[in-house]
Amino acid sequence: MMPASGPAAVPDVCAGEAPGPDRVVVHAPAKVNLHLAAGPPGPDGYHPLVTVFQALSLYEEVAAARVAPGAGVTLSVSGRGTESTPRDASNLAVRAAHALADHLRRPADVALHLHKAVPVAGGMAGGSADAAAALMACDLLWDGGLEREELLDLAAALGADVPFALVGGTALGTVRGDRLTPVTARGELHWVLAFAHEGLSTPEVFAALDEARAAGRAPARDGLDAEVPPDLARALEDGDPVALGAALRNDLQDAATALRPELAEVVALARGAGALGAVVSGSGPTVAVLASGADHATGLALALRASPSVAGTRHVHGPVAGARQVVGVDVSPQHPSLRGR
Ligand code: C5P
DSSP, X not given: OOOOOOTTOOOOOOTTSOOOOSEEEXXXXXXXXXXXXXXXXXXXXXXXXXXXXXXXXXXXEEEEEOOOTTOOEEEEEEETTGGGSOOSTTSHHHHHHHHHHHHHTSOXXXXXXXXXXXXXXXXXXXHHHHHHHHHHHHHHHTTOOOOHHHHHHHHHHHOTTHHHHHHBSEEEEEETTTEEXXXXXXXXXXXXXXXXXXXXXXXXXXXXXXXXXXXTSXXXXXXXXXXXOHHHHHHHHHTOHHHHHHHOEETTHHHHHHHOTHHHHHHHHHHHTTOSEEEEOTTSSOEEEEESSHHHHHHHHHHHHTSTTOOEEEEEEEOOXXXXXXXXXXXXXXXXXXXXX
């Protein structure tokens, strides 16, 4: 066995190993929750969810490169928030590579590079997008040929938001948010994302929700309807951004705002500037602001950037497809296991 000579070691394919590409690049989208209802935590500490995800045109990119046998999994990172991204075995992309290698009963030898565009701990599932992209990239690099259900099962074991990053579009998520049903959504929505200076811890936001409910400061939610709320379903089906703006809801919004009071100002600023709606994404602190079109989005972004609580903005659209291989500037056909979704 050859010793590893570093993350970009020269490919050294063993005799008998299936030939494949030397490097595969896959990107996976961030998400916004158009609706998020959380029940009381179960015995495992997880809160049952009924949520509606939409995939946005803000992507994490993962390159998986062939390395010498025995080199193991190496990771390098560039882009947004690189200093707060773990480089060790706890990184979700690294865990994804190991999970897939175990599943395929093959050595986990790959050099991963993450290029991050989604803020770390921003409520937009950037880490989950890394995991989804790494799963697909390694499957293509290693010629694993996983079926869609196998890939989705591996994804769900890595984190509740990982399956959605594979599938993309607009989808209802139940249980932990990982049981997905596609939702009909017409038209293209324009969003302005208002990023915060610092991330929020998801468990802390869920704990703040539990505390508020225990103290009677937030309404209890003992039963969850495992369906898209009718006002939201209609707005999506009609492609009506005004109705959609009014239908945005997130049980975690007040909890995130209790931890970061300035989020209330950002939401109020967006509404005052004429947004069709504004909602904290997932556990926050990113605020997703709905615009009626590209020009409206430009104006809203300008207004939001005037706030000292906003670290930056980004105009994106949704829904977009889930994880896909990227070839040069072209996006290749979707991974075979997810075709037809
Ligand atoms: O799924 P993820 O690993 O991002 O979740 C991080 C933490 O957030 C969990 O360990 C749990 O404390 C909390 N969580 C929860 N209920 C969910 C999702 C996350 O309590 N449905």
